[in-house]
Structures are given as C-alpha cells and as structure tokens.
Amino acid sequence: MANILDTFKARYLFEDMTSPELAKALDKPLTVYAGFDPTNDSLQAGNFVTIMALAHLQRAGHKVIALVGGATGLIGDPSGKSKERNLLSAEQVELNLVGIKENLARFIDFDPASPNPAVMVNNYDWFKDFTFIDLLRDVGRYFRMGIMLSKDSVKKRMESDDGMSFTEFCYQILQGYDFLHLYKTCGCALQIGGSDQWGNITAGTELVRRLCGQEVFGMTFPLVCDSTGKKFGKSEGNAVFLDARKTSYYDFYQFFLRTLDADVVRYLKIFTFVPFERIAELEAAVAADPGKREAQQVLAEELTRTVHGEQGLAIAKKATEVLFGGSLDGLAAGDLEKIFANVASATLPADQVIGKPAFEVIAAAGMMASKGEARRLVQQGGLNINNVRVSGLERVFEATDLIEGRLAVLRSGKKSFFLLKVR
RNA sequence: GGUAGGGUACCGAAGCGGCCAAACGGGGCAGACUGUAAAUCUGCUGGCGAACGCCUUCCUUGGUUCGAAUCCAAGCCCUACCA
Numbered sequence: 001m002a003n004i005l006d007t008f009k010a011r012y013l014f015e016d017m018t019s020p021e022l023a024k025a026l027d028k029p030l031t032v033y034a035g036f037d038p039t040n041d042s043l044q045a046g047n048f049v050t051i052m053a054l055a056h057l058q059r060a061g062h063k064v065i066a067l068v069g070g071a072t073g074l075i076g077d078p079s080g081k082s083k084e085r086n087l088l089s090a091e092q093v094e095l096n097l098v099g100i101k102e103n104l105a106r107f108i109d110f111d112p113a114s115p116n117p118a119v120m121v122n123n124y125d126w127f128k129d130f131t132f133i134d135l136l137r138d139v140g141r142y143f144r145m146g147i148m149l150s151k152d153s154v155k156k157r158m159e160s161d162d163g164m165s166f167t168e169f170c171y172q173i174l175q176g177y178d179f180l181h182l183y184k185t186c187g188c189a190l191q192i193g194g195s196d197q198w199g200n201i202t203a204g205t206e207l208v209r210r211l212c213g214q215e216v217f218g219m220t221f222p223l224v225c226d227s228t229g230k231k232f233g234k235s236e237g238n239a240v241f242l243d244a245r246k247t248s249y250y251d252f253y254q255f256f257l258r259t260l261d262a263d264v265v266r267y268l269k270i271f272t273f274v275p276f277e278r279i280a281e282l283e284a285a286v287a288a289d290p291g292k293r294e295a296q297q298v299l300a301e302e303l304t305r306t307v308h309g310e311q312g313l314a315i316a317k318k319a320t321e322v323l324f325g326g327s328l329d330g331l332a333a334g335d336l337e338k339i340f341a342n343v344a345s346a347t348l349p350a351d352q353v354i355g356k357p358a359f360e361v362i363a364a365a366g367m368m369a370s371k372g373e374a375r376r377l378v379q380q381g382g383l384n385i386n387n388v389r390v391s392g393l394e395r396v397f398e399a400t401d402l403i404e405g406r407l408a409v410l411r412s413g414k415k416s417f418f419l420l421k422v423r
Numbered sequence: 424g425g426u427a428g429g430g431u432a433c434c435g436a437a438g439c440g441g442c443c444a445a446a447c448g449g450g451g452c453a454g455a456c457u458g459u460a461a462a463u464c465u466g467c468u469g470g471c472g473a474a475c476g477c478c479u480u481c482c483u484u485g486g487u488u489c490g491a492a493u494c495c496a497a498g499c500c501c502u503a504c505c506a
Contacts, residue, residue, distance in 0.1 A: 161429090161502060228461075260461060291458035324459060373452080376467060382453045393473075413453060 003027065004060045008221070010276070011269040013053050015195045018205050018218040025189065025217060032057050032190040033065035033121075033182055035175070035197075038073040041099035042243030045255065046233035048271050048303075049221055053192050055107045055273075058118055065188060066104055068097050070124030072174050075167055077153075077200070090124075097122060103242040106307050123178050139177050142210045143203070148172060151199035172203040179204025183216055195220045224270060227262035242307050248342040249308050250323075253316035254415065256300035257293065261286055264295040272302040315339060323417065328386045333404035336419070340409070345419035353402075353422050358383065358395045367410060367418040377412055384411040 005023050008014040034050050036043065043051070058064045069077075070093045101110070101120050108118045148154065151172060157164040179201075182188035191201050201218035208216045224232035233240055240255045241247040247255075259267055265283045268274055274282075282295035304313045319339040322331065346365035353361050359374040362383065368374035375393060377383050383390040385401055386409050401408050402422055410418040 163502060372470065380453045414459060
C-alpha cells in the first residue's frame with residue numbers, strides 16, 4: 001500500500017511536517033485530529049481541504065478525531081487574522097457544533113457501528129472547568145516566552161498597528177493543550193491543519209514532548225488559492241456553505257462549475273477522490289476544448305453529490321439547465337418552487353406587486369438592500385424577470401409576469417437568482 | 424501613571440473652518456466582450472427622490488462659529504515608547 005503521505009503530496013495536501021519520522025509512523029494506524037472553528041453553524045468550502053485530508057486518513061485506516069473548538073472559538077485564533085475577532089457567545093458555539101458535525105458526516109464516517117468510526121470532541125469539555133490558576137500552573141510553565149513570541153501569528157500582529165490582546169496571545173496555549181489532552185486520553189499522535197496553523201500545531205507537539213517525553217507529529221497542507229491569487233471558497237464575496245439553507249444546491253454546484261481552467265485539475269485532486277487516471281483524461285479534455293468545461297462539471301458533480309446527495313445534485317443540474325436554457329416557458333410554478341426551494345425568496349401580497357414599478361418590488365422583497373440599489377440595478381440593465389431583461393425604471397409588474405399567478409423568477413446580473421412569491 | 428501619535432463610508436487612506444455625502448486605491452454590484460470563463464474596458468457604489476433638491480453621516484458628548492469631518496473641552500477606545 002502506498003503511504004498516505006504520497007497521496008497527500010500528489011493531491012496538494014502536503015506542505016510541511018514536524019519530522020520525517022511521520023512517514024514511518026503512518027505505516028501503522030495512527031490517531032489523528034484536526035480542528036474546526038465553530039464560528040458558524042455550517043462549514044464552508046474553505047474547510048474542504050481539512051475535511052478531505054481527514055477523509056483520506058480515515059479511508060487509509062487511521063482513527064480520526066474532529067475537534068471543534070468550543071473553547072478556542074470563544075477566544076479567537078489570531079493566525080491569519082489582521083484584527084482581533086469578535087468573541088462568540090457560549091450558546092452560539094453550542095448551536096454551531098451541531099451543524100458542523102452534520103456537515104462533516106457527509107465526508108467522514110461517524111457511525112459507531114462501522115469498523116473505524118471517527119469521533120467528534122469539543123475542547124470546551126476539558127477547558128470549562130480549568131481555572132486560570134490551573135492553567136498557569138499546569139500548562140503555562142511549559143510554554144517559553146521566546147518561542148511564543150517568535151510565532152509568525154504573534155509577530156505579524158505585533159508589527160501591525162492593531163497590536164494584539166493577551167486573550168489572543170494565549171490562543172496557542174489552548175490549542176497546544178488540546179493536543180496534549182488528546183494524546184493522553186486517546187493516544188492521538190498527529191495533528192493536521194492548514195499551513196497557517198503551523199505555529200499552533202507545533203505548540204502542541206512541543207508541549208507533549210516536554211510533558212510526556214513523547215514525539216507526536218504535526219502536518220500542514222497549503223492554503224488553497226485560485227490562480228488569480230484569491231483565497232478559495234468565496235463566491236461573490238460570500239462564503240460557500242455546506243448547509244443548503246445558507247448556500248442553495250444550485251449556488252453550490254455553480255460555484256464549482258465556474259472554476260477557472262487553470263485551477264480545475266488541481267481542485268479535482270484536492271477536493272475529490274477521483275482517481276488520477278480519470279483526472280488525466282479530464283485534463284486533456286480541458287486542453288482540447290476548454291469551453292465545454294467537462295472537468296468543471298465533474299468537479300461540481302462530485303462535490304455536490306457528496307454534500308447534498310443525488311437529489312440535491314439533480315436539482316442543481318435541473319436549475320442550471322433551466323436557467324441557462326433561456327426561456328422559462330412551459331415550466332409549472334410547482335417545478336420552479338422545487339428548483340428554487342433553497343434559493344433566496346420572499347413572499348409579498350399581490351397588491352404590493354402588481355402594478356408597482358419593478359425596482360420598488362425588488363427592494364420591498366429584500367432582493368436589494370435599498371431602493372437606491374434597486375434603482376441602480378434596473379437602470380444598468382441588470383434585472384431580469386423570468387429571464388427577460390427589464391427595460392427601464394418605468395417597467396411595472398404585470399399580472400402576466402407571475403407564473404400561475406403566484407411566482408416570478410428574478411435575476412440580478414448573470415448568476416444571482418431570487419424567487420418572488422405572491423399571495 | 425507619563426509622553427507622543429491616532430480613531431473618516433465595506434476595508435485602506437486623503438481632507439484639517441465654507442467649494443464635503445466627503446479625493447484616491449482596494450473590494451463589491453452592474454454592463455460590454457466571452458466559454459455561465461479568465462484578462463480587459465465602461466458605469467455605479469449613505470438614504471429618499473425622475474430631477475434642481477432634501478435627509479442622516481466623519482469615535483461619543485458638550486462648546487466656539489453665520490457655518491465644523493475640520494477649532495476647543497471632557498470622555499471612551501487603539502498604537503508606540505517610558506514607568
């Protein structure tokens with residue numbers, strides 16, 4: 001069996017490791033963990049790399065622990081952040097954990113009945129009873145100031161105009177302690193994370209070495225950017241969520257379908273389990289006929305299927321077909337409702353729609369934040385009603401614009417859809 | 424606690440008594456071109472109005488002034504150095 005490190009390297013999932021010994025250690029089943037920030041009740045496309053790395057490890061027979069930072073999330077990781085974060089409330093974190101586990105379960109097997117189930121832990125469970133004194137006595141003394149201050153995440157922030165609070169500075173202690181705790185309780189011997197986590201990961205390996213005299217490992221993978229240098233995972237300025245209530249099937253599918261030619265092969269390797277032979281074929285297909293976007297389709301299909309299931313994928317593809325097929329003629333309101341089930345929508349009473357200027361309606365429906373924005377959109381020719389461009393500000397909503405008297409498909413620009421329901 | 428600097432729209436950053444809803448850059452939105460690309464080009468980017476315009480903004484609260492983002496006072500917050 002090929003060592004999993006080779007797989008990681010081949011799939012752009014490897015950047016660095018704390019020791020070359022890790023390769024040998026991975027020949028035997030190892031317990032490994034990665035952390036997730038509970039800043040939201042849904043994970044995002046930006047979390048895919050970590051998720052995929054864990055999924056590969058689980059498939060290779062290693063024991064996987066998904067750590068959710070209920071405690072660390074209350075503090076805020078300064079890594080890669082230019083500013084101090086807003087602190088989350090404990091209740092909010094609690095809620096977020098539920099959503100995150102649900103998201104992860106689509107990639108990682110948590111079923112206790114399966115042969116190698118993953119487990120999820122919340123570091124709040126072991127930090128909640130820790131007192132400040134305990135922390136200083138039992139943990140703090142093993143952290144050396146020189147090392148702590150030399151971390152990139154600290155240095156960068158100290159050099160910035162904003163500086164850094166003690167709270168954030170201590171973040172690395174908490175994350176370091178997580179590793180120690182998991183080592184002691186589960187024999188966890190490897191932490192993985194994005195390259196921005198290097199400092200936090202080594203805080204953990206150091207702590208275990210000092211306290212237990214044992215070598216544990218850390219491994220990082222590169223942060224994914226597209227070929228124009230933008231951080232992966234944002235669509236039109238918004239994060240792409242795994243939760244269908246936040247990012248519709250359609251939007252999720254579309255996000256991957258729009259992957260740049262220059263990125264799609266790399267993304268297939270990182271974000272899917274598609275075998276290399278197949279990826280090579282797709283690479284050739286992109287080179288031969290880029291306009292066809294065959295590789296993008298596979299990428300979008302694979303991920304949509306994994307995250308939203310066959311049904312979600314079917315809806316996303318159907319929506320794509322309808323929306324880029326031109327006319328909406330012949331579609332029943334019921335079909336549209338299904339296709340747009342989780343697209344942004346609003347319901348207005350008929351008398352606020354029919355006979356009113358279109359720009360006022362879209363502002364009232366909440367599609368645009370203000371009338372001014374709505375007006376601008378219409379003036380610039382960016383609004384479409386049922387896939388027909390709106391001509392000007394004087395355009396009024398007619399009864400005939402409503403499919404079966406109750407629905408209209410609104411679109412701003414090329415890609416952003418909104419469903420208007422009338423009662 | 425002391426000294427110095429600073430807090431301007433989504434972000435960065437000009438403005439330092441009227442010509443300021445506030446330069447410029449980034450971001451965002453839209454349009455053209457295209458492959459539902461990328462790159463490029465164009466327009467828009469506080470609220471209300473078709474529009475001359477009106478309204479609410481430049482950390483907060485007071486004050487000076489015909490007039491304040493700009494001056495003064497107090498407060499809050501941030502940064503650096505010192506203690």
